[in-house]
Amino acid sequence: MTALALARSWRPKTFSQLVGQDHVVKALTHALDQGRLHHAWLFTGTRGVGKTTISRIMAKALNCTGADGQGRMTSEPCGKCPACLEIDAGRFVDYIEMxxxxxxGVDDIAALLEKAAYAPSNARYKVYMIDEVHMLTNHAFNAMLKTLEEPPEHVKFILATTDxxxxxxxILSRCLQFNLKQxxxxxxxxHLEKxxxxxxxxxESNALRVLAKxxxxxxxxALSLTDQAIAYAAGTISEAAxxxxxxxxxxxxLIRILDALIAKDGASLLAISNEMGERSMSFSLALADLSSLIQKIAAAQIVPESVLADWPEAAEILRLAGLLTKEEAQLFYQITITSRPDLSLAPDEQTGFAMTLLRMLAFRPGQSSEPVKPRSAGAPPAPAAPVAPSVKPQSAAAPTPPAPTIPTASSAGRPDWHALxxxxxxxxxxxQLAFQTELLEWNxxxxxxRATIVTPMPQLASEASIGRLTDAxxxxxxxxxxxxxxxxxxxxxxxxxxxxQIHQEKRQNAEQxxxxxxxxxxxxxxxGAKVVGGSVKPI
Incomplete structure (x- = not known):
């Protein structure tokens, strides 16, 4: 006997069984209980969040007659009357999924709307559910406009889309729109535990966390992956399986990678990459998991209480948050997320992943950008030199004026307003307000x-901006x-x-x-070529 897939056997049959869409359930149940029903609903959201499921529950709620056959429209369909049983079985003639x-095409919609004019055969309402409605052509959308705005009293439309x-x-203006959450x-x-x-x-609880992610x-x-995990594990669903x-x-x-980065150990980084390659791991998923871990570390550095005690990696996150600087965490996160698209351009994914790890090591704040000199065997590694910021190559660059010093006050007691x-x-x-002011008096x-300042742009001096500048x-x-x-x-x-003025001087130098x-x-x-005036911009 073939077992029914978990995603089908555990599909919710009532609003109370729905998970994670309380805002939609609340609105729909109130409308059903009060009898204030719209004629068209639009459910949006990514795949697998319940759009089709909600439409079937709505069809049952609209047509439920109760176990005794005398029931009315309800937000709690009985699941026992012919309408409920036939909708669950997918053979209710007045519930049409398209x-x-x-x-x-326009012909398909025209055929559907032509049938909508006829009364339901054995129900209160004919319910038309159009899935992935955004795939309709413009002519098809135009064909359904009038009917969607003023359908027959016995017809309800439910539209669903991921886009x-x-x-x-x-079309949107003729529907009540509900956005389903991930x-x-x-x-x-x-839910998987239940x-x-x-x-x-x-x-194992950690195994379910991996499946959920x-x-x-x-x-x-999640239910489909759980089905697969049951077959793969052939017993207890373990994290390793x-x-x-x-x-x-x-x-x-992931923790070994970050420890190697902290220790500036390039050899260990390459060894970990090779080990992952031998185990045929997904390097794209590895970068995604690494960026997720680094995000948690960065959050722990700012808000330590964001690390939940029930996380298996909670202790390691707090430890790494103390070893990495905030700048390193931000840089590593940026490198991991921007390197994922590059994996498809690398000779192979392992090479691209290894280069990502080496890039994180090479551009660490405090690291040297100079080439490493070879050393004899057994010689201790040379200490790292201060990092030099990377710059884009250019054929000729205009001289950059030195950054201004930032003293807080001049010798006369007045602050250096520009620097401040x-x-x-x-x-x-x-x-913008701060940059458009000049200091007149200082006490x-x-x-x-107490500061008296003048600005040639009073439109910037709103009450809120002045308040925030005062606070600063x-x-x-x-x-x-x-x-x-x-x-x-x-x-x-x-x-x-x-x-x-500085920008103007740099532009003139660049043009020269x-x-x-x-x-x-x-x-x-x-x-006979000519440089277009104003097209030269300093780097």
């Missing part, structure tokens, strides 16, 4: 700091600060004007260097 991916952006606004890992794990307990299958928010995928089935990386490998404005940790409109008393200055000087802003032209130069370039001069002489 796949728009294979029936996307609502492709649906015309004219399932979080803890919720999937909790399923496996009912199926009398033994499991691999499902990527889809409960259907699940990782072997999926080709995912054990957390121990650059130093303050403000962004957006507040930063620094033990009790408070108060935090900088460690005492209350009061700012008085006056409108007018500045006598000196604001930070913005200084930056503009381009004009003096022998290759450009040769093009102008032989082919």
């Amino acid at each position: 796949d728009a991916a294979s029936n996307r 609502p952006q492709k649906i015309p606004v004219t 399932m979080p890992v803890p919720l999937i794990v909790e 399923v496996l307990a009912a199926e009398t299958v033994e499991y 691999a499902a990527q928010g889809s409960m259907r995928d 699940v990782r072997g089935m999926l080709g995912t990386l054990d957390d121990a490998y 404005m650059r130093q303050l940790p403000v962004r957006g409109m507040v930063q 620094d008393s033990p009790a408070e700091v 200055l108060s935090a900088h000087f460690g005492k209350p600060c009061k700012i008085v802003i006056e409108k007018g032209e500045v006598e000196g130069k604001t930070v913005a004007k200084v930056d503009a 260097l381009i004009a003096q370039d022998p290759f450009i001069q040769q093009l102008e002489k032989e082919f």
